[in-house]
Amino acid sequence: MKKNINIIIDNKIPFIKGILEPYANVRYLPPSEITKDQVKDTDILIIRTRTRCNENLLSGSRCKFIGTATIGFDHIDTEYCKQNDIEWKNAPGCNASSVGQYILASLLLHAEQNNYSLKGKKIGIVGVGHVGSIVAHHCRTIGMTVLLNDPPRANTEQNGTFVSLDTIAEECDFITFHTPLNRTGIYRSFHLADNSFFKKLRKQPVIINSSRGEVVDNKALLTAYQKKEISDIIIDCWENEPDILPELLESAFIATPHIAGYSADGKSNASRAMVREISRILGIEIDTSKITPPPAPFPEIDLNVCSGDPITNAVIASYDPRTDTTNLRSAPEQFENLRGNYGLRREFGAYKIMLSASEKIPVLKELGFISPSKS
Numbered sequence: 407m408k409k410n411i412n413i414i415i416d417n418k419i420p421f422i423k424g425i426l427e428p429y430a431n432v433r434y435l436p437p438s439e440i441t442k443d444q445v446k447d448t449d450i451l452i453i454r455t456r457t458r459c460n461e462n463l464l465s466g467s468r469c470k471f472i473g474t475a476t477i478g479f480d481h482i483d484t485e486y487c488k489q490n491d492i493e494w495k496n497a498p499g500c501n502a503s504s505v506g507q508y509i510l511a512s513l514l515l516h517a518e519q520n521n522y523s524l525k526g527k528k529i530g531i532v533g534v535g536h537v538g539s540i541v542a543h544h545c546r547t548i549g550m551t552v553l554l555n556d557p558p559r560a561n562t563e564q565n566g567t568f569v570s571l572d573t574i575a576e577e578c579d580f581i582t583f584h585t586p587l588n589r590t591g592i593y594r595s596f597h598l599a600d601n602s603f604f605k606k607l608r609k610q611p612v613i614i615n616s617s618r619g620e621v622v623d624n625k626a627l628l629t630a631y632q633k634k635e636i637s638d639i640i641i642d643c644w645e646n647e648p649d650i651l652p653e654l655l656e657s658a659f660i661a662t663p664h665i666a667g668y669s670a671d672g673k674s675n676a677s678r679a680m681v682r683e684i685s686r687i688l689g690i691e692i693d694t695s696k697i698t699p700p701p702a703p704f705p706e707i708d709l710n711v712c713s714g715d716p717i718t719n720a721v722i723a724s725y726d727p728r729t730d731t732t733n734l735r736s737a738p739e740q741f742e743n744l745r746g747n748y749g750l751r752r753e754f755g756a757y758k759i760m761l762s763a764s765e766k767i768p769v770l771k772e773l774g775f776i777s778p779s780k781s
């Protein structure tokens with residue numbers, strides 16, 4: 407029962423091909439081809455961050471629904487959509503655990519390479535939603551002290567224990583940004599970290615940005631590094647992607663092409679969310695059971711044969727951000743291709759840990775690895 411519904415889907419959204427064809431006319435296009443002309447006769451758009459949905463794209467089209475298979479939605483002109491009766495939906499939380507894995511892996515590598523322990527170090531988390539909460543959980547689990555900053559939540563929640571951005575600037579050894587990109591308004595996050603923010607830092611922290619490039623003024627970030635106001639940079643989201651600042655790429659400890667959320671788990675969550683929305687719109691049951699990530703290639707991590715910290719070994723066995731850093735440094739002009747052809751990783755929950763009796767087993771379980779067992 408094919409309805410007269412036209413759908414365009416970004417061709418880099420995985421696990422979705424074939425699912426909607428029984429119900430609609432589906433075309434898969436690269437973002438560069440999702441143009442005004444193509445969108446004109448389209449009812450439903452399923453896109454990623456690379457399609458800017460604004461008047462230029464949408465005016466004169468019959469599009470009534472935009473689904474973005476992402477958490478962020480700053481690429482959608484929500485005001486234009488409201489005025490023109492176009493519904494839009496994102497996929498809240500879809501890849502939050504993937505970003506949690508990215509941040510923990512980067513922190514553990516930084517500690518290992520600089521020969522210190524993260525235990526007792528203080529991390530400031532700016533933006534405590536789906537991603538920030540997972541980062542907070544992981545950091546507490548490995549013994550870090552966590553400070554939270556989230557003015558929208560602080561203003562509405564009675565029992566929150568939030569601090570100001572100034573307190574984070576003064577006290578933290580690490581500061582990680584997990585806000586949406588708000589260009590205006592009282593919760594504006596555009597250049598939340600700017601020159602004046604970096605001047606307030608007291609502990610020469612490591613700065614981490616995996617939110618949106620524009621949340622951190624990239625030139626100010628580089629200057630702060632050069633002036634030793636900060637000790638290191640971990641960066642996944644950049645201003646002006648894919649034309650990123652070469653000096654920042656060279657200076658950062660971890661520098662990746664906006665792939666913190668690129669787990670197979672996260673991508674399949676997003677695809678499932680998009681199909682559920684279409685199912686709701688069309689008023690039909692659509693089976694989503696085939697939208698599942700493939701198994702991890704090596705799903706058992708035997709920590710008994712590794713020397714060094716079991717937590718670091720387990721996390722890095724699941725994901726090593728140095729590989730993505732090396733790939734980006736060797737070919738920065740391939741930023742979009744590195745994303746488009748990314749080998750999606752699996753999250754902690756896809757790995758079973760083998761480890762003889764160790765006080766680290768409860769920590770590994772708490773991070774989400776499968777039933778660490780005696781071997």
Ligand SMILES: NC(=O)c1ccc[n+]([C@@H]2O[C@H](COP(=O)([O-])OP(=O)(O)OC[C@H]3O[C@@H](n4cnc5c(N)ncnc54)[C@H](O)[C@@H]3O)[C@@H](O)[C@H]2O)c1
Pocket residue numbers: 477478479498499501502505532533534535536537538555556557558559584585586587588593594595598616617618642643664665666667668
């Ligand atoms: N690098 C990646 O691959 C990747 C993956 C997922 C998400 N992201 C980005 O991370 C952002 C956060 O994701 P999420 O799932 O946690 O979103 P979320 O909406 O669940 O949480 C965002 C939190 O930020 C808070 N916030 C808003 N404005 C703020 C401000 N000015 N200062 C401090 N806090 C503020 C909100 O109150 C909310 O609690 C997304 O909007 C997206 O831009 C990037």
Ligand SMILES: O=C(O)[C@H](O)[C@H](O)COP(=O)(O)O
Pocket residue numbers: 453454455456475476477478479501664665666667668
């Ligand atoms: O907002 C998100 O979900 C993330 O930034 C996500 O990783 C973006 O992925 P893209 O749509 O660019 O593939």
